Amino acid sequence: MRDFTKEILEVLEDDARATPNEIATLLGTSEEEVAREIERLEDSGVIRKYMTMINWDKVDDGYVYAMIELKVSLQRDKGYNAIAERIARFSEVQSVRLISGDHDISFTVRGKSMKDVAFFVTDKVSTLKGVESTCTHFVLKSYKEHGVILYDKTRPKRLVVTA
């Protein structure tokens, strides 16, 4: 990957609202060149979506999150993809990953209440063909998401003027 591409992605990963014009200033290049590259990255699927990171815990009507690990028995010819894709189709499911270790698949669920999430798992996931066992971990508090620290930090003081 070219440095130029990487730079654009880094800026956008940090701030989805950065305009091609702003990015061009930061990189010391032209707006057209940046716009063209962004379009290419969008078309090729490198950039999938522009999102906003929200701390739902600060909103009254927040969500409950759970991480669920699955052991599955493999289906002939289909591997893990069939079951992983099936789980991914549920709108409650936020992420689905194939993992190494004790379990095979890990996914996160967002619901309105613990009951919501628990029933989703028992009704929709545990009953799927090939699922051998599930292990549900409810999230109690989130400290860092997507590289962003969510707890309040005090900034150490610097001197205002130094040589």
Added chain:
Amino acid sequence: MTAEMIEATESKMTRENKTRHMADLTQRSPESYVASIVKDLPPSGIRKFFDIVVGMKDVISLGVGEPDFATPWHIREACIYSLECGNTSYTSNKGLIELREMLSESIKKDLDISYDPEDDILITTGVSEAVDLAFRAVLNPGDEVIVPQPCYVAYVPDVVLAGGVPKVVTTKLLDQFKLRAEDVEAALTKKTKVLLLSYPNNPTGAIMTQEDLEEIADVVVENDLLIISDEVYDKLTYEGKHASIAQLEGMKDRTILLNGFSKSCAMTGWRIGYATGDPSLVGAMTKVHQYTMLCAPVMAQMAAIEALKRGDAEMMEMKREYNRRRHLFVSELERIGLPCFEPKGAFYAFPSIEGTGLSSEEFAERLLTEQKVAAVPGSVFGEGGEGFLRCSYATSREEIMEAVERIEQFLIGQGL
């Protein structure tokens, strides 16, 4: 002696001391004890700004010569762990051999120069100590040191304190603040012993390319000079690769190379740096070091080892962010009509404020009191600095934008 006798003797001594001290007080003020070499040092040009800033709120600072990043967590964590393990003792005078070995490797990789970790490397308490040691180790009374200005504020006082005589050479905007060989030649006398280099440069952001340095090296060799080169901003070179004069043919033996972790790894407060060079020179510096500092703090040395082992990724990340800010800041200064040489290294912009008709000190003082933006007048950095303002872009992009807006308001207020 009995307890009573001791007490009696002590009380007699106290009485005598008292009388002597009282006599002294009537004759000398405490101030009169200050050595004249220290008394005659000019006060720091930024002192004044501290005094104004005290009690001010919402000041945006472009005045800071250090990163706004905290030291990467893995480095801090390694230091904490090392403390937990009880690593709290002195180290050898030269510093931990593990650190010197790693430095030797890292310099070999970056500059392709081989320094023997045993004899050619000294770990110091920041580059500041290394600068002081280098001058003290090589200067005899009256020896002259060529100091290109504008430059970091400590070099001239350090030369003076070491008994040397600073000979200032001015670098100019016209030359992109590079040092020119003919200016060095013009400053030579029979007493010239050392040429100081500090590139990438604080406050101008100038760098010297290999070709620039080759011209300087010719003069150095012809006149048998020694180079003391402070390259603490080497990792923050934005255009091309950093070049060190020690890399040039035959120059390694003539160069004391100084560097540290402050700027590249955001470790200013740790006070950790190093000097490399010919064993006789580094050995001489070590002598002074062992009788003064003894060794660099072991905690900082442990942290530096971690920085060398695993610090590259975050260092590059910080550098890329500085580079974005550099582009942003320079283009914004241009937009509001302050002409600025495009800095190639370090994290300073050095715009010209000559067009405002204000001296750099007036400009900086009024900018601070009227718009609450702190920056450092160029005059603080010596000859050639007047007419410029040093603005550090080691601060967040939001703050940079806000500062530029305020500077713009200030210029409008001046009718400019």
